Amino acid sequence: MKDIIRLKYHELEKLLEGVQKPGRYVDHEIGVFSKDPDLLAKKASSVLVCLAFPDIYEIGMPNLGLQILYDIINNRHRFSAERAFAPWVDFEDRLRETGTRLFSLENRIFLDSFDLIGFSLQHELLYTNTLNMLDLSGIEIIAENRKPTDPLICAGGPAMVNPGPMSQFMDFVVIGDGEEIMVQVLERISKYKPEGGNKSLFLKEISKLDGVYVPSNYRFHYFENGKIQKIDPPVKVKKAILEDLDSYKIVSRPVIPNIKPVHDRYAVEIMRGCARGCRFCQAGFIYRPVRSRKAEGLIEQSIEGLENTGYDEISFLSLSTSDYKELTKLIKGILDSNRGEKLSVSLPSMRLDSFNIDIAGLIQEGRKTGLTFAPEAGSQRMRDIVNKNITEKEIMDCIDAAFSRGWEKIKLYFMIGFPDEQEEDILAIADLIKRIASKARKTMLRKKVKRFNMNVSINVFNPKPFTPFQWAAQEKIDLLEKKIQLILENVPQRYINISWSDPNRSQIECALSRGDTRLGKVIEDAWKAGAKFDNWTDLFDLNAWTGAFEKNDAAIDFYTTRGYGTDEILPWDNIDMGVKKEFLLLQYKKALEQAGSNETKE
Amino acid sequence: MEKKFRFKFSKTGEYKYFSHLDIITIITRALRRAKIRVKYSEGYNPRPKISFGPPTPLGIESSAEYCDIMVADPVSEEELALRLNDQLMGKIIIDTAMEAPPGTKNLMSQVDLIEYSVYIRGRDPASGSLEKLAEQAGEMAEFEGSIYDIESGGTIEGGEGKILKLSGYAKICKDRNPKVFKLMNFLEYLRGILVPYGLSIEKVIKEELYIFKERKKVTPFEVL
Numbered sequence: 001m002k003d004i005i006r007l008k009y010h011e012l013e014k015l016l017e018g019v020q021k022p023g024r025y026v027d028h029e030i031g032v033f034s035k036d037p038d039l040l041a042k043k044a045s046s047v048l049v050c051l052a053f054p055d056i057y058e059i060g061m062p063n064l065g066l067q068i069l070y071d072i073i074n075n076r077h078r079f080s081a082e083r084a085f086a087p088w089v090d091f092e093d094r095l096r097e098t099g100t101r102l103f104s105l106e107n108r109i110f111l112d113s114f115d116l117i118g119f120s121l122q123h124e125l126l127y128t129n130t131l132n133m134l135d136l137s138g139i140e141i142i143a144e145n146r147k148p149t150d151p152l153i154c155a156g157g158p159a160m161v162n163p164g165p166m167s168q169f170m171d172f173v174v175i176g177d178g179e180e181i182m183v184q185v186l187e188r189i190s191k192y193k194p195e196g197g198n199k200s201l202f203l204k205e206i207s208k209l210d211g212v213y214v215p216s217n218y219r220f221h222y223f224e225n226g227k228i229q230k231i232d233p234p235v236k237v238k239k240a241i242l243e244d245l246d247s248y249k250i251v252s253r254p255v256i257p258n259i260k261p262v263h264d265r266y267a268v269e270i271m272r273g274c275a276r277g278c279r280f281c282q283a284g285f286i287y288r289p290v291r292s293r294k295a296e297g298l299i300e301q302s303i304e305g306l307e308n309t310g311y312d313e314i315s316f317l318s319l320s321t322s323d324y325k326e327l328t329k330l331i332k333g334i335l336d337s338n339r340g341e342k343l344s345v346s347l348p349s350m351r352l353d354s355f356n357i358d359i360a361g362l363i364q365e366g367r368k369t370g371l372t373f374a375p376e377a378g379s380q381r382m383r384d385i386v387n388k389n390i391t392e393k394e395i396m397d398c399i400d401a402a403f404s405r406g407w408e409k410i411k412l413y414f415m416i417g418f419p420d421e422q423e424e425d426i427l428a429i430a431d432l433i434k435r436i437a438s439k440a441r442k443t444m445l446r447k448k449v450k451r452f453n454m455n456v457s458i459n460v461f462n463p464k465p466f467t468p469f470q471w472a473a474q475e476k477i478d479l480l481e482k483k484i485q486l487i488l489e490n491v492p493q494r495y496i497n498i499s500w501s502d503p504n505r506s507q508i509e510c511a512l513s514r515g516d517t518r519l520g521k522v523i524e525d526a527w528k529a530g531a532k533f534d535n536w537t538d539l540f541d542l543n544a545w546t547g548a549f550e551k552n553d554a555a556i557d558f559y560t561t562r563g564y565g566t567d568e569i570l571p572w573d574n575i576d577m578g579v580k581k582e583f584l585l586l587q588y589k590k591a592l593e594q595a596g597s598n599e600t601k602e
Numbered sequence: 603m604e605k606k607f608r609f610k611f612s613k614t615g616e617y618k619y620f621s622h623l624d625i626i627t628i629i630t631r632a633l634r635r636a637k638i639r640v641k642y643s644e645g646y647n648p649r650p651k652i653s654f655g656p657p658t659p660l661g662i663e664s665s666a667e668y669c670d671i672m673v674a675d676p677v678s679e680e681e682l683a684l685r686l687n688d689q690l691m692g693k694i695i696i697d698t699a700m701e702a703p704p705g706t707k708n709l710m711s712q713v714d715l716i717e718y719s720v721y722i723r724g725r726d727p728a729s730g731s732l733e734k735l736a737e738q739a740g741e742m743a744e745f746e747g748s749i750y751d752i753e754s755g756g757t758i759e760g761g762e763g764k765i766l767k768l769s770g771y772a773k774i775c776k777d778r779n780p781k782v783f784k785l786m787n788f789l790e791y792l793r794g795i796l797v798p799y800g801l802s803i804e805k806v807i808k809e810e811l812y813i814f815k816e817r818k819k820v821t822p823f824e825v826l
Contacts, residue, residue: 016619016661017661022619022660022661023619023620023621023624025619026616026619027616028615028616028693030631030689030691258620258624258628259620259621260623260624264627309631310631310632310633311631311634341634342642
């Protein structure tokens with residue numbers, strides 16, 4: 001039995017002197033579980049898990065997956081889950097200066113004392129932070145270099161559906177829904193740990209489970225041109241699917257952050273999966289099939305959750321909330337139960353049409369501040385290519401409905417760099433922005449026009465694994481920059497604020513998401529060159545990345561601006577996400593046809 | 603039906619790492635969980651009638667956090683404290699709650715002085731440096747004209763060497779007195795004095811708030 005080593009409180013006090021936001025590094029929230037690790041250690045079958053989130057506390061805490069796993073694991077008496085987040089740069093410096101290893105929040109257990117560390121990877125730009133957290137914990141980043149006494153290291157989340165690039169760092173990867181598979185894995189750790197911790201036997205056991213990918217079981221063979229020749233053995237790992245969401249209640253006692261998180265509200269998942277099929281959207285495919293919770297249970301459990309937490313805002317989460325059949329019933333049920341107390345309901349990911357504006361009005365009595373709306377493309381042609389099913393008339397009707405009912409602000413999302421995108425399509429974005437602004441200003445009450453404000457966010461298209469566009473090429477950086485310029489030049493920016501994502505950063509994200517096992521070395525070298533918090537504009541270090549690609553004779557373009565051949569073996573072909581490759585290909589061909597057919601018309 | 607209450611709580615241990623705004627959110631949520639309804643102000647943008655005493659700097663423990671609330675339900679002083687403590691689960695402890703007569707001025711406009719204790723450690727008691735420092739207390743009170751008084755609380759034995767307690771009364775910025783006492787600036791100044799003596803600051807605690815009433819300093823409860 002290995003010792004559980006902890007940081008003492010007075011040592012923490014010393015470390016936190018002068019650190020910004022010290023509240024990030026202590027627990028003591030309402031809803032926290034803190035099981036005595038020494039008591040647990042006496043039971044041979046106990047398992048101590050660290051749920052590691054490779055971003056700061058404020059961003060990690062609102063993550064629903066983290067709260068769900070924390071709840072499920074801690075509600076089993078043999079298991080204990082504690083949390084660790086990426087320390088901000090000032091605290092990392094303090095840890096490194098003093099030679100202090102990274103520790104969990106609850107009992108300040110050094111991470112290398114855990115049985116299992118599970119990383120939640122929400123996007124690819126957190127890869128370097130993951131390595132950094134392992135290194136700060138005094139754990140070898142490469143799986144095969146680790147000692148038998150080291151914790152098992154695993155990862156899951158949307159950025160792990162293509163496990164290739166991170167595979168050399170992970171003992172295993174969890175693909176799909178975590179609820180059931182996590183417990184099954186912990187039961188096997190509990191079984192194999194007392195027998196002297198035979199890691200290879202344990203990995204063999206868990207690789208039999210749906211949803212567990214063990215990288216060391218696979219060999220990737222490459223052609224000289226860099227494409228994949230063979231994945232050996234040719235066995236696919238199926239993702240884990242939770243058939244019935246209602247088989248788990250929503251988390252009714254979540255941990256309530258003591259310092260202000262990015263989303264400060266009670267979050268409830270009402271539906272998982274999306275049937276819309278926007279061809280660029282990875283979430284729309286990897287979370288299939290669509291499963292809903294029943295409104296009745298949701299109402300009851302949400303009320304309980306609100307009473308337990310004291311939140312004054314509830315957020316109903318799904319990928320496409322307007323497709324939730326019992327939405328009106330759900331909202332009425334919650335609002336009716338809550339007479340006398342102030343409560344706001346937020347519905348992110350609403351498809352906006354006049355009907356939904358009525359619903360939005362229902363929930364935002366008196367507080368009609370902002371609406372979010374994602375046309376994604378400016379021209380109908382481009383919306384057809386990406387399969388974003390909304391017409392300009394629907395958009396305008398919605399703007400009309402919203403602004404005549406008192407809204408003052410709107411946020412629009414667009415994406416640039418889609419397959420077959422022409423200059424006209426970019427100009428159409430600028431045009432649509434202008435038309436929406438002018439419609440809104442004409443419709444809204446005259447005395448409110450002064451307050452009108454519109455935010456526009458321009459994102460760069462990243463072809464992602466398991467989408468119909470997984471084969472498509474990403475647009476070249478200079479062209480992306482020109483397109484951004486074109487929009488800026490054609491939109492008056494007096495009351496319209498435009499923000500855009502950095503094409504340089506998008507290219508790295510794209511390469512990592514479509515990368516293969518050889519990129520592990522690149523990630524390692526980028527991290528060694530100082531890359532971390534790659535998603536933070538002021539910390540993103542392009543040179544660290546380009547240097548790392550060069551050092552490993554890897555071309556970024558190979559993974560970004562190169563279209564992948566439809567006959568090519570894709571790096572993620574050994575993962576079965578439930579959506580057939582033939583279906584994706586059919587959708588891709590349809591998109592290309594739509595692009596072509598319109599060209600001939602012009 | 604409405605009642606005004608003033609209650610006192612402490613911010614110790616890990617809770618010293620949460621900001622004033624964080625603590626406000628924590629207390630407000632606990633009130634909701636305890637189903638104690640706070641009155642809202644009338645008007646276009648209704649706000650809950652809840653106000654707090656002067657903020658304590660991040661990293662400093664406090665035994666004198668005060669909060670005034672206007673409650674819409676008929677609860678007693680004991681019940682208010684009990685129900686809140688149930689919901690705070692021992693993370694923050696409300697030690698006293700008192701009903702305040704209608705028209706009681708809010709804390710921020712009432713409070714005149716904040717009492718801090720600074721514990722100073724001397725590792726070598728034979729040097730007499732703690733005693734010399736204690737004699738200097740009066741001089742320190744000149745700091746930026748923002749201190750009302752500093753008293754020596756004598757020394758106690760503790761661990762390695764001895765500990766001297768200084769009690770300082772900082773003036774709160776009011777219209778008549780534009781000087782704002784900044785605890786962090788004072789501690790930096792104090793460290794400058796301590797270094798030659800080989801002394802160090804052990805801990806700092808916010809002890810109490812005072813209000814001048816008929817030239818005497820009284821606590822926010824005594825003034826009610």
